[in-house]
Amino acid sequence: MFWLTLVTCFLFVSWGTAVDVNWYKNIIVYQIYPRSFKDGNGDGIGDLNGITSKLEHVADIGAKALWLSPIYKSPQVDFGYDISNFTDVDPNYGTLADFDRLIAKARRLKLKVIMDFVPNHSSNQHPWFQKSIRKVKPYDQYYVWRDAKIVNGKRQPPNNWLSNFGGSAWQWNDVRKQYYLHQFATAQPDLNYRNTALNQEMKNVLTFWMNRGVDGFRIAAINFMFEDAKFRDERRSNKTGIPKDDYDSLVHIYTKDQNETYVTLKSWRKLMDEYSNRTKSDPKLILTEAYTTHDLTIKYYNAGSNVPFNFMFINQLNNESSAMDFKRLIDKWVRTVPKGSVPNWVVGNHDNHRVATRFGRGRADDVILMSMIMPGISVIYNGDEIGMVDRKFTYAETVDPAGCSAGRNRYHLKSRDPARTPYQWNNSTSAGFSTKAKTWLPVHSDYKTLNLEAQRDIYITQYEKFKKSMMVKKRAVVAHGSLNITLCDSRILCVMRAYGRDRIFVLFGFIDVPITIDAETVLPFPSDLVVHTVIGDSELRPGTFVLSGSITIPASGAIMFATPNLLSSNDENL
């Protein structure tokens, strides 16, 4: 099977430093949302120095790489995804010198640093856009401008395209006397990838950050980069009960997933490969964000993405999904990943409800455990490792543009604020996130008990469970072992990994009450497996053999058995 081919391969270069071409193939990537992770200067907004001060935590959870959501200079309309300078740090977050210090400490802790790269649009405050408005060459072509359509003598947008944040995707500009395209907020004009000079500019941005030591990029909203060259109207979807100008009211065949996207991605892959070859450094990691079909996601592998985000835990599975639903989707993913590539498992991110809110606390732990025992890359959103949940926001408190533009009656359907509240470090002021009592988003009120420090002090907490399940990620059995997913009965998903003599065997219970089963009928190797990790309330203690008798899987929980050698936290050289 494909992961058997992932033999560790170190290429030695002349002066003895090893280039590890497989460094990313079986790791945890930890997403940091900089505004909400740690505030270093007490202004209520997270920043780079705050992150640097907490990198030990990233190492502690066993992550190999951290991905920073945007820290670039930005008016913060979309909280950093509206960039006014692609090669500078926003003063809210610090300076380039702070960034260099973050990289240096990450190196010492053997952590790779991945930047968010936002190619689809810039801020309307970007000097390129300001010059584009005035038709200054070559910037005049950097954005997607179109003439108005005149209907009954009145000015109308060139076509019916809609913004992801609602309303027309076109905005009139009175200076240029044309409309510009914005697939997201009005303040986020789409860049024009049909222009050669713009393509080169964006390559220069990638090189700038690679020169500063960045190990890869998470490419934001990649499938929005190109639009139909003929600017055809999109047809209406059959979704009912939504406003006429809601993004979901159209079928997006002309504004998403265009074939040219893959061609541009290939050119970035080439640029990064040439860079790492030239500098004799580890290959750069490319992660791509595209909410799209299975086939179009898989296609990103062939265009050079190492991690085309697999969002199945976010948009295909939820707390009502059955054991069979999980089996079907996981098998399909693993089966369709191209040879030599690895699967990935995104547990959560800043754009969706928190995993503990989507699945409920118990099952969220199951999902995290699943992401750890599957081959490949587990992508964890900051706070999910301690079981943080969504905070409810009033409309008045809402700041996310997706929520604000949906209006008072619908903001709760669109706002992403609930999953973006400050990280809960301890039970002091603002959960230890900031010394300031008023933070950019309010801290969740459950922080007094739900915080990292509290969880460090108590045995078998959320965080302990997370750490135990993460330990197996580093083992050869997870990286290279065979994978076999079966249903022990319709409510129990059994996942088995085997490599040499090492075995992992996990029973996931898909029911809200405990299920008792006969050990001998389910355990494949009763003589050599011990309890490794238990999700949920149970009498079972790690390290005990369960040779016969009955086993009770906790309500919405799981039991992981393993060969005893896997109980220790020894890292393996994969």
Ligand code: BGC
């Ligand atoms: C980000 C979103 C953002 C969108 C538009 C995505 O990649 O994850 O938070 O709103 O891009 O910029």
Ligand code: CA
């Ligand atoms: Ca700050």
